[in-house]
Amino acid sequence: MKPIQMVDLTGQYQDFKADLAESLQQILDTAAFINGPEVKSFQAELEQYLGVKHVIPCANGTDALQISMMAAGLHPGDEVICPNFTYIATAEVIALLGLKLVLCDVEYDTFNLDPARLEALITPRTKAIVPVHLYGQCANMAPVLEVAQRHNLLVFEDTAQAIGAEYTYPDGRKATAGTMGKAGATSFYPSKNLGAYGDAGALFTNEDAFAAELRMIANHGQQRQYYFDRVGVNSRLDSIQAAILRHKLRRLDTYIAARRKAAAFYDDALQGIDGLQIPGRAPWSTHVFHQYTLRIAGGRRDALQAHLREKNVPSVVFYPLAVHQHPPYAHARFRDEDYPVTMRLCSEVLSLPMHTELTEDQLAYICEAVRGFLR
Numbered sequence: 001m002k003p004i005q006m007v008d009l010t011g012q013y014q015d016f017k018a019d020l021a022e023s024l025q026q027i028l029d030t031a032a033f034i035n036g037p038e039v040k041s042f043q044a045e046l047e048q049y050l051g052v053k054h055v056i057p058c059a060n061g062t063d064a065l066q067i068s069m070m071a072a073g074l075h076p077g078d079e080v081i082c083p084n085f086t087y088i089a090t091a092e093v094i095a096l097l098g099l100k101l102v103l104c105d106v107e108y109d110t111f112n113l114d115p116a117r118l119e120a121l122i123t124p125r126t127k128a129i130v131p132v133h134l135y136g137q138c139a140n141m142a143p144v145l146e147v148a149q150r151h152n153l154l155v156f157e158d159t160a161q162a163i164g165a166e167y168t169y170p171d172g173r174k175a176t177a178g179t180m181g182k183a184g185a186t187s188f189y190p191s192k193n194l195g196a197y198g199d200a201g202a203l204f205t206n207e208d209a210f211a212a213e214l215r216m217i218a219n220h221g222q223q224r225q226y227y228f229d230r231v232g233v234n235s236r237l238d239s240i241q242a243a244i245l246r247h248k249l250r251r252l253d254t255y256i257a258a259r260r261k262a263a264a265f266y267d268d269a270l271q272g273i274d275g276l277q278i279p280g281r282a283p284w285s286t287h288v289f290h291q292y293t294l295r296i297a298g299g300r301r302d303a304l305q306a307h308l309r310e311k312n313v314p315s316v317v318f319y320p321l322a323v324h325q326h327p328p329y330a331h332a333r334f335r336d337e338d339y340p341v342t343m344r345l346c347s348e349v350l351s352l353p354m355h356t357e358l359t360e361d362q363l364a365y366i367c368e369a370v371r372g373f374l375r
């Protein structure tokens with residue numbers, strides 16, 4: 001059996017190695033490194049794949065989040081709500097822009113923003129909500145959008161972990177993750193479900209005017225070359241990453257299917273074990289399994305992780321701390337007791353290896369190692 005890795009991208013590369021070599025050679029021959037034809041084609045192909053009007057490529061997912069808030073003209077002191085259980089980038093850009101960070105607790109079963117807790121956090125200064133589609137499954141968007149509409153708030157989706165996930169509205173309409181709010185921000189960091197071979201990211205929006213603002217902010221705030229209308233940032237996707245992403249986008253549905261197959265194996269082998277809960281499934285979303293995340297009760301999570309390490313099974317705690325427990329984000333207004341679900345998840349979650357190259361013997365070995373500890 002091959003050694004088990006948390007993320008393994010080697011098989012994907014072998015599959016399009018020859019085609020990619022050709023694309024890269026062409027970029028080198030034409031020296032179209034920035035904003036070349038590969039970037040334009042990738043943008044158009046991703047718009048088509050997601051069913052969204054505009055894709056605006058940029059340098060990484062954190063920039064994408066920042067650009068969305070800058071383009072919307074949020075000002076220091078404006079309040080922005082995001083989940084307390086997320087990757088730091090979501091909260092980081094809010095703090096970086098001088099906006100007031102407001103943290104919301106999450107749902108235990110889906111790990112995502114709890115819409116029932118939003119209303120209590122809204123003040124006259126609230127300007128935006130940033131739901132995160134954590135681990136590959138959409139947050140409960142209909143109630144988030146309803147609260148946002150009622151209070152005239154913007155919604156920016158952090159879809160760095162959920163590209164390709166599909167949300168179903170209560171009336172049956174469907175939309176892909178990142179295309180439901182004012183804008184969506186995603187990351188193509190190598191380990192993400194659609195990963196480049198370096199840093200890359202993108203924004204999505206269905207609004208023509210806002211797309212123009214996003215493009216302008218990502219390009220130093222200029223609409224016409226050397227005429228700068230707003231303070232922007234320098235955030236570009238380069239042609240080499242775009243070429244890689246095009247080859248992988250064509251295979252994204254196959255990658256998602258492979259992740260779902262691994263998840264189904266885990267589900268079958270691990271459900272019904274005392275002290276362990278398999279990932280909850282939201283009825284409103286498909287799951288693209290960026291992570292397969294267990295909840296281990298009774299304070300045994302770290303011991304299970306140590307046991308797995310001994311068996312050469314990697315696992316990761318995404319995330320060991322709530323946002324407000326990190327020193328730069330700690331503030332008297334954030335109290336542990338206001339975030340019971342987040343705090344509980346931080347002590348219970350454990351993500352198992354999840355990628356497109358997992359074999360059945362590896363999956364069986366991993367599950368046996370988990371069962372061996374908990375039985």
Ligand SMILES: *Cc1c(COP(=O)(O)O)cnc(C)c1O
Nearest residue numbers: 060061062087089160161187189
């Ligand atoms: C990866 C990630 C980001 C940031 O993306 P980068 O490309 O690394 O800047 C933001 N939010 C979430 C939830 C992520 O998982």
